Amino acid sequence: MRHRLAVIKNFYGAAPLHLLALAVCFALAGYATSQTLSAPHWPWIFVWFAGAVIGHDLVAFPLYALADRSLVRALRALHRSPAPTPPLVSAVNHVRLPALGAGLLLLLFLPVIIQRGRPSYTDATGRTQQDYLGHWWLVTAILFAVSAVVYALRLGRALHHRRAPGDDPTPL
Template sequence: MGWFRRFYGENPLHLLALLGCFALVGAAVLALYPNPSALTIAIWFAAAVIGHDLVLYPLYALADRSLVLTRWVRRRVSSRPVTVAATNHLRLPVLGSVLLGLIWFPTISGGGAGVLFFAAGLPPAIDYVTRWLLVTAVLFLASAVLYAVRLGRAAVRST
């Protein structure tokens, strides 16, 4: 197996996983090929990949770097050591809120009101923006409570 790793550069399982991914993409392409809107789907997919890789990824990488930089600055300025990092206590609620916002964006923005009325015969009586903001607040509150508990445990442990 050493010759394979020197030739390929990775474990054989990596190649197997990569071939499986290519097979899955091939099956998806073959399933979409006879579809008349396949070109529209391909354009949407390419735009999503470009939008993520060229716009969104640099933005949230920059936001994450700013969190890490503030932790580094706090370590340099403060005489007390950082016992519990707040970075992940901010990352997780932001990720949950953004993910919920992206998944439910048509409903939150009110764009799906006609579909809801057509499918269920119900007018959109629920304010989804308020509920999304409430879920976001609960995520941040739960994360803050967990952070406070971890800080308390670290303070008790250090004394």
């Protein structure tokens, strides 16, 4: 018995439980898929399913990774050119975090912010989507303002520490 299991493991590359779990996964996926085949426009469900993966892995992820890498490099280059000493407080997270928050909200609430699906929104709610763009700018402004205030406080504290004799001036 033990020998047979080892043979399976060698051929398959993992424990039998691994195969069982995946068999359940594919059986469920297959059955659920078969249930959609009578729905109108069902091929589009597959297109959107694949599109969700491609849109994230091959479009959104490279874009935000690139944006973040560019930000880090740009800030480093900025500091390197005129001043030889490293900055007292790194600004990178004070730009990155509010931008991330604002970007996340924009991504999530894009339809109401840019007023897509306007007729169905009005039919359902009796309201318009006009206020959402302003709301998004407001939240974005608050995020950047809070981040700037925290940056100023950290910078002030770092300067204070540097002036104090015998203190280590390494950045936070």
